[in-house]
Amino acid sequence: MFSKDKQAYLFLILTTLFWAGNFIVGKAASLFEIPPFTLNFYRWTFAWLILAPFTLKEILEKKIYILENVKLIIILGITSITIFNSIVYYSLNFTQVISGVLMISTIPVMIILFCWLLKIEKTNIYQILGVIFSLFGVVVIITKANLNILLNLNFNKGDLWMVVAMFSWALYSALLRKKKLEISQLSLLQTIISAGLIFLLPAYLIELALGYRANIHLPFILTLTYVVLFPGLASFIFWIKGISIIGSNRAGIFLHLIPIFSTILAIIIFKEKFMIYHLIGAIFIISGIVLSSKKNE
Numbered sequence: 001m002f003s004k005d006k007q008a009y010l011f012l013i014l015t016t017l018f019w020a021g022n023f024i025v026g027k028a029a030s031l032f033e034i035p036p037f038t039l040n041f042y043r044w045t046f047a048w049l050i051l052a053p054f055t056l057k058e059i060l061e062k063k064i065y066i067l068e069n070v071k072l073i074i075i076l077g078i079t080s081i082t083i084f085n086s087i088v089y090y091s092l093n094f095t096q097v098i099s100g101v102l103m104i105s106t107i108p109v110m111i112i113l114f115c116w117l118l119k120i121e122k123t124n125i126y127q128i129l130g131v132i133f134s135l136f137g138v139v140v141i142i143t144k145a146n147l148n149i150l151l152n153l154n155f156n157k158g159d160l161w162m163v164v165a166m167f168s169w170a171l172y173s174a175l176l177r178k179k180k181l182e183i184s185q186l187s188l189l190q191t192i193i194s195a196g197l198i199f200l201l202p203a204y205l206i207e208l209a210l211g212y213r214a215n216i217h218l219p220f221i222l223t224l225t226y227v228v229l230f231p232g233l234a235s236f237i238f239w240i241k242g243i244s245i246i247g248s249n250r251a252g253i254f255l256h257l258i259p260i261f262s263t264i265l266a267i268i269i270f271k272e273k274f275m276i277y278h279l280i281g282a283i284f285i286i287s288g289i290v291l292s293s294k295k296n297e
Contacts, residue, residue, distance in 0.1 A: 005051035008245035011238035012254040020229035023100050024269070025223055026092045032219040036089030037213035041204040042214075043227045044081055044163055048193050050233065055190040066191055069181055074195045079172035080236075081196020081201050086203060087165040094158030100258040104163040105138035108252035108292075110170030110261045115248055119177045126294040134256035134288025141259050141281035159213075175247040176240065185240050189233075203265070253292040 009109055059066065066073065071088060108131050115121040181188055214220050243251045260282050267274055 004235075008242045008251070009254075011245075012209040012251055013257065015091075015235045015238040015242065016254055016257040017261050018230040018235040019255075020258045020265060021090070021274045022227060022235075023092070023097050023258070023262060024265055025226050026089050027097050028219070029089065030093040031222050032223070034214050034220055034223060035109065035207050036093065037086050037203045037207040038212065038214045039089055039223065040086045041200050042224055043085070043232050044193050044197050044200065044240050046224070046228045047232045048190065048197065050228070051186060051190045051193070055184075055187040058184060058187045059190060062187075065182065067198050069179075070195075072175065072179060072181075073201075076172055076175060077195025077197075078190045079168045079175070079200050081193055082169065082199040082203070083168040084165050084172065086200065087161050087168070091162040091165065095162065097262065100162055101138070101262055103159070103166045104195040104255055104276050105135050107166050107170050107173075108134070108249075110167055111248050111252035114171055114174035115177065118174055118178060120174055121247055123249060127253070127292045130253050130288040130290075130292025130294075132288070133291055134253055135286045137281040137286075137288060138182050138256055138259050139281075140277055141263060141286060143277075144275070145277040145280065172251060173243065173248050174240075176243055180244065185237060185244075189236050205241070209219025217288050250292055253289050256288060260285060 015153075029036075088100070112123050112127065112131065113253070116123060183191070242254070261272075263278055
């Protein structure tokens with residue numbers, strides 16, 4: 001039987017694997033001209049429908065409790081469902097996946113910042129060192145260990161919007177730790193999706209009004225299936241479970257695995273070669289995760 005910490009590590013590793021795939025699929029969606037807000041709206045609509053038979057009974061039974069905490073649920077829905085996912089898909093229309101995963105590397109720092117500002121968790125020297133080590137590993141992978149690539153990286157509007165998305169996810173993760181809601185994790189996810197969809201609907205309708213419509217073809221169906229089942233449902237459930245066990249700061253460092261998984265997926269899908277800088281970066285990232293998991297003596 002796995003210890004609770006090991007269970008959390010498994011949940012968080014799977015979460016990052018599915019999210020790494022989400023970036024690759026998101027970029028493919030932009031190439032197939034699938035509108036970002038449309039993709040995100042249908043992603044969470046289908047996720048809501050799948051969860052409904054398993055959650056609506058509990059939600060109705062605890063509707064008074066949920067309404068008492070509706071402000072927090074609305075913020076969680078807006079930051080995770082409405083803003084983060086939509087902006088990631090939108091950003092990938094203008095930026096490369098490599099820039100997207102560079103933004104991802106800042107999330108653990110942002111989570112620690114929000115947790116400190118909101119007085120949710122204390123930080124320790126190991127977490128700080130872990131962020132530094134893993135961030136350096138991400139930079140090594142993204143720059144191919146070539147400093148000139150980093151110095152000459154020009155950020156476009158997709159990169160800037162990705163920063164907004166990362167701030168949004170960091171705030172969501174910190175708030176998720178701030179108060180443990182007394183409902184099951186599936187029902188919590190359902191309420192978050194419900195709140196997020198309400199605020200996502202206007203953006204979807206505006207996109208339609210502007211003439212951006214999805215063609216119902218095989219790429220759209222395959223893309224939608226993946227984003228609903230894996231980064232949509234599975235990752236959110238595993239992320240909530242992981243944070244509930246080891247906390248936002250320690251969970252956030254696992255996000256540095258996303259560039260590693262993205263690299264592996266690129267090797268499999270695009271036949272790219274595994275280079276020495278991939279190995280060096282992976283060593284630093286894993287070292288960072290180990291350091292951040294340590295507690296003060």
